[in-house]
Structure formats: structure tokens, C-alpha cells
Amino acid sequence: MDIQILIIEDDPKLEDDSLIWELKDKFGEKNVRFIPSPKEGLNFINENLHINIVVLLDIDFPANEMDGHQVLAEIRKMSHLIPIILWSGVNENEESFSDFINNHAFGFISKTATSEEALKIINKAILHLESSIDNSIEDWIIDNDEDKDKPIYFTGDGRSYSLNQILNEIRHQTEVGKSFATKLNKLTIDLLLRNKENLND
């Protein structure tokens, strides 16, 4: 599974931080991207919804830019699949944290954290991505290329979607994509409950 680690952070000093080196060593130079402007960060996400992204997001930005709270909310408008880890030196109070929770921030890394501490949370986020529905579908397609164009989902208004198309719908968080994901989960539970299928370890 390919992963892009996107760091949205306005302090240029951090672009060459040891943590970034560790990330580049681990995930490859081209898979770690440092973007200093929140707006450009959002553009990048918007254009790359089809790939797996983990975001490391600073909270404090210059006054004329969006701050971390707003960026988080903007990303959530686009997708609920992207794990967003806040990376900040600010001591946030409870009140301002509540919107981080409401917008499902994945975790929090302090600017004083060691690389090891930071990597723990980033790895968790990646694990979270790996076990998501869209990535399971993608893995399936990689293993069984012949299945990718088979129609597997039919909507009430007569449209049909292939496995590949449905993957795209989920990643772009369209209504069809979201509804498919919910139904798929329900179906699985239903099958398990009615003993139609067994999940074995």
C-alpha cells in the first residue's frame, strides 16, 4: 500500500527536521511531502483523494492563513478517511480541543516529542488506513486483477458500479461511496449472524 505523508507546517525549519528524515528513510523520499501553506495543503488533498494520505497538521499559522482548526474542518468536508494528526507546540485548552474531537483528529503529537514517540502515532494511523474498506478493496484488485471491472453494486436508479469504480466513489466520499461502505458492513454482519459465512483466523 502506497502512503503519502503530508506535513502542513509553516515553519521552514521543520522541513529538514530529524523526524522528517526518519519518515523519508522509512517511506521513501517522494512519499513525504512538506507543504508550508494550509491552502496549498488542502489543494493537494483535494487533487489526491484517490491515494492514501496521512496528514501531520500544525495548529498555529500566520494570521492571514487558516489555522489548524479550520484546516481540519476543511479536510473533513472532503473526506472522513484521512487520518489527521495534530502536531503542535500549543497548549490547547479543552474547549478548543472539542472541535478536534468532533472532527475526528486521529492523534496529537507535541512539538517536543521525540521521533520515536511521533512515529508510534504515525504508524498507528497507517495501520488504521490499511484496515479500511477502501484499502481492502484495493488489495483485492491488486491480487485479483480480473475482478476489477466486474459490476458489484447496483443502485435503486439502475446504475451499476464495478469494484474499481466503487473504490473511487469511496475515496471521493460520494453519497454512493459512503452508502456502499455502510451497506457492506451491514451485509458482513448479517452474513456472520445468520451463519452464512464464517470468518476464521
Place this chain on the structure above:
Amino acid sequence: MSDVKYIKFNFDVSAYRLLGRELITDRITALFEIVKNAYDANANEVEIEFIKVSPKSNESKIIIKDDGIGMKLSDIQSKWMVIGTSSKRRERVSPAPYNRKVVGKKGIGRFAVDLLGSKLTLKTKKKGEEEWIFLETDWSYYSKLETSQLELPFDKKKEFFTDIENKYWFSKGAKNGHGTVLEIEDVNDEWTELDIKRAHKELSKLVSPSSQIPHKHPFKITIKSDFPGAEKIDVKPLSVIEYATVSIDIKYDDVSGKQEIIQYENGELIKKEVSSRAFGPVNFKLYYFNQGAKRKFKEKSHLEIDGIKIYRDGIITTPFAETEANIEKQKDILGVDKRRYSGFFERINSRDLLGFIELTDEKNPRIIEATNRQDFIDNKEWRELKLFIIEHIQQIEKYLKHQRESIRNVTKSDLGRADAELKSIKKTLANVKKDATPEVKAQLRHIEADLGKLQGTVNKSMRDYAKLEEDSKQKENLYFSLVSLQTYASMFSHMTKHTIGHVLRDAEYFSKHFPNKKLNQRFQTISTRIYNEFIALRTGVDFMLKYAQSDNEIEDINLYDLLDNLFFNIYDDVFKKEAISASLEIKNNLILSYNKKALEDVFDNLISNSIKALNNVKDKKIKCSGIVDKNELILYFSDNGIGISEEDKYRIFDIFFTKTADQGGAGIGLYMVKTRIEAMHGTIDVIDNEFKPTGATFKITLPFKK
């Protein structure tokens, strides 16, 4: 009473209740929403009755009764029992002849009932109908079901919410009777006397004092309770604003399309007309109360002076319903009290202000209450509106400052006049004494002695007053350095955190990977970086110490001498070494009365800043020139260095912002320049560069004390 029948809700009650809890977070907001619904139903009167609510008993009840249009059974079926009825969103006015602008939104008033208590009996009737309709809903039953639905096993057949029967029946009533009564039993929380008083205070803000509710169709709110002294309270809109020290009343003119604003000019608040702003037209009444005025207001109204509220079509927007009794903890939605630097001493806050912003649904559609009714949606228009309000508070602050100053001047000149008059009386007396009889002379000597004492007192007063002024100025300076120190401390800890993080991760990386020939370049970077981080940290600590030691002594300074010393003495060697040509175009008779060290720091920092900016430039220049304009001294400080990019202009004065980290820049210099100048009540800005093609020019304005 007729036979009992049953009716079912047409939506998932669990979702409804969940939604309700999100939308209505507190009981004051709940009351607000129910009362707003009564308003929308053309009620003339709403009565809120609390029965046995403190201490909470089994018979506790809240009854909310209105004489509005009421509902028919078909209304109940198609509206009350259906979620998200859209009739309110479609119809923006209530039925004729009232034609009230509808203030309740999205039909969320019903959610409010659930928050107040678990059992509801709704009683309603339209005019002309024969019977009252009664509908009973027991929310606790839904709660139980909600819990059981989440219990395992899932496959067991369970009831759906929509299966639950809600009792309804009819009862004869007078043909003319109409309205809606919500009888809420099993009240959730205890309501103490204080809670009810607060409900009163908050509800009194519901209708704007300048609202145009016609006498023919009044809207009265009454609160009843068992508490002595609060058996029957008429809730009336605020009206005791005649005590205000300063009043502002600005309007929007529909005909000309112009928005009035207030601006402070030459000692007065002047009304001006401008085009309307992004948030649309507003009417705005703003009242400032000084200590005396506050006391009178409170005596008369028993209400708090608690800031500026926003009304839409005459009814308060819900974000201003305060559930919090403690004023200090209340929401500061407009950010009035969060302002820090806008004139430390002149700053006024919500406790000194009452204000009413009047919006309309039609003309200010982009000012939107957040769905949880606790704030507004953060958009450009809302930010503009906040700014508009703060700007007006600032105008009042400027006006008050001017008033205080002119009172001081009057006192001073009164003392001066008294002194002169005394001298003239003495003179007259001396003349009279020459020709007087011995007895009169003896008398006059007494008077002379008294006059002498009096003159002594006046002189002492003048000296004391001068000393007092100086003291308060020193205090003011001290406060300024405290405030900027506070900011500094918070920024400093922020910076320290970053430094610690960098160094920690660098050290971690080093110890984990060393030795490794491939990474030698990185190890090199790490060691340089740790060195630089610590240099920056040291500068920060040094600066903090400097702050701690800085004195606030004020003295007369010849600006030319000060700059001449810096330019051609202290920096002479550096300028020669760097081949910088420095020039000073400033009159040598300008005497400023400031703290010398602070003023030196300002120019010291500007010069060293310029030297860095000139690093790779040919034909290096630094120039400082000054002009006197009325009561101000304007200085231009320019170099022809690399200049400041457009994007950096706004943050160049931010602490720890630096573009010269490789030359040991810690980002403190310009921050200090700015805070020092602000402490002198001056300003500094980056303006168009004087030298072309590149360079930077700072414009410094200092109030000139002649």
C-alpha cells in the same frame, strides 16, 4: 373528555432526541426556543409557570401557555409528529394580521421540551374549533426503548419507535379559546429561585428594546413560580438606557443605501455615511456606562450591563442566551474582552457596554447562527460584523481618552488661574494697605497671611498634580512592559518548545544512527543546527533578562545626538568594515522625553537589522530622516538591502520570525522595536521602499511632547 385514541410519531424518535441534545444544549436556550415558537404562532401572551421545581419533587411541572393560533389535529399529524417540518423555512412571516417575521428556525423548538422534562401533555386548539386536543408523550418510555434496542441479541424482535402509540383525546372548550399549552412533568433538573431569576434576566433580552412590536398585537412574557417575590414576574424588554454616559445610535438608510457609522474626530463622535459592509445593513445602538451610570442603571433595572447582543427582526439570536450565571465565564462571542493591545488603559469591556445590533433575516442572510445555537458560523461576513462592532467600541475609547485628557487640562489650567488670581488679589491688597488706617492695616495683615497660606496650598496642589501625572505615566509604562512581557513569555515558551523538539530529535537521530558514513552530511547538519538553536535560545533568555532589568526612567533626549552617537560612533567601525554609507537627515533641536535606553534599543535593532539585509548588496546605504508634523515626529528609516517580501510584511514584527537564522537572527529585534515604540504610544509600519530597486523603509511615528 372523549375516548382515548392513539397516534404514532412519523420519525425515529431516537434520532430526534439525539439531534435535540445536539441542538439545544441548555435549558435557558430551551425556554428561548419554546417562547420563540409562541411568538411565531402570533401569541399575545406567553406564561411560563414553574410548579414545585425546587426541591425537585414528583409533582414538579413546567407549564408554558400561549394564546397563539394553536393547532388542529391535522397539524399535529402532519407537523408536530413529523421531524424537520419545513413550514417554518418556507414561510418567513406568521399569519396575518400579525405578520411577524418568523424567528424560530428548523422547527427545533420541540426538541426543547425533551430537555426540560420527560413527560409532555400538549393541549391545543384553534379559534372556532369545538374541542381542545390533548396529546400525551412519555419520553422516558422512548429512552427505555432506546437502551433496549442497543442490547444484544439484535435478532430478537423489538418494537420500533414508530410503533409506539401516543395517547390523544378531545375535551370540549369555549369556541373562542385558542392557543397551545405545554405541560411538562417529571422536570429534569431542579430550578432554584436564582435559576428562575436568571431565566427572567435572559428572557428580558428576548425582544429588542427598539423592536417595533405594535400595541395592537403585543407580545408579553410572564413567569410564575412558588417562590416568594417571584410569584408573578412580567418580563419586559430593557428600557432604562437613559443613564448611559455615551450613546451611539446609527442606522441604515434604505433610501440612499448608506450605512451610518460613528467616528471619533477632534474630540467628538461624528456620524458619517458609508456604503454598507459585507454583512449587510445594520442598525446599532451602543451605550457606554461609567461607574456612576452603572450604579444608577442597576438600581433602576436590577439587570446587568452585559455587553452587545445581536437581534434579528427584533428578537434576540439564540447564541446570546446565557446559561452561565457567572459573568466572568460567559461567552465572549464578539471577542470584545479578548482584545489586548488596543489601548491598555482606555480599553472598555462588556461590563461597561450595552449594545443592540439589529439585523433582518432578509438583508443579513450570511450572518448565520450555528446549529447548536451557541455561536455564529464563522464566515467572512460574521468576521466583518465583529470587526464593525469592535471598531465602534474603539471610537468610544478614543473619545473617552480625549475626555479624560481634557478634564486633566481643565484641572491644570484652573489651578494655574487660581494661582494668578491670588497673585492679583495680593497686589490689590498691597495697594489698599498703603492708604489704610492702622486698624485696617492690622486686619489686612491677617488677610495677607491667610492669602499666603492659600497660595502655598495652590502651589503645592500644582506640584502634587504634576507629580501625580508623572507617576501615572510611569505606571502606564510599567503596565505596558508587563503586558508585552506576558505576550513575550507565552511566545518564549512556544519557541522553547520548538527548540527542545529540534534538539531532542536531532540528538535522538544522532545516537540512533551514528556512526554511518552515508549519513555524515546529516550529522553535520545536526551539529550546526543544535549550535544555532542554542544561540537563538540564549538570545531569547538574554532578552528576557534585559526586560527584567529595564528601567523606566524618562528623560529629555536630543534625538540627533542619540542617532549621531549610534551612526557615527558606535557603529562607525562596522559601517566602515561593511562599506555602508550612513546618512542622517534630522534637525538637531528635537528634544524627546522618553526612556533613553528604549529609544536606543529601537535604533540599535533597526541598524543591525539593516546590516544583515545589506549582506550581499553593492553600494550599501542606510539612511534616517525625520520631519515634524503638528504633534508628531515622523521618522523614516531606510536601507537598500534585500527588502521585505509582500508576504512577510504582516509578520515581520512577529516575535521569533526571522529570515536570517543563518546569520544568528533569533527574530527578536523587530518585535522589540515594535513593542518599545508601542510603549511610547507610537507606531511603526513597513512602507514603500525609499531606495530602488530593492530595500526596506520603516515609518516611525512618535507623539511629540514639546
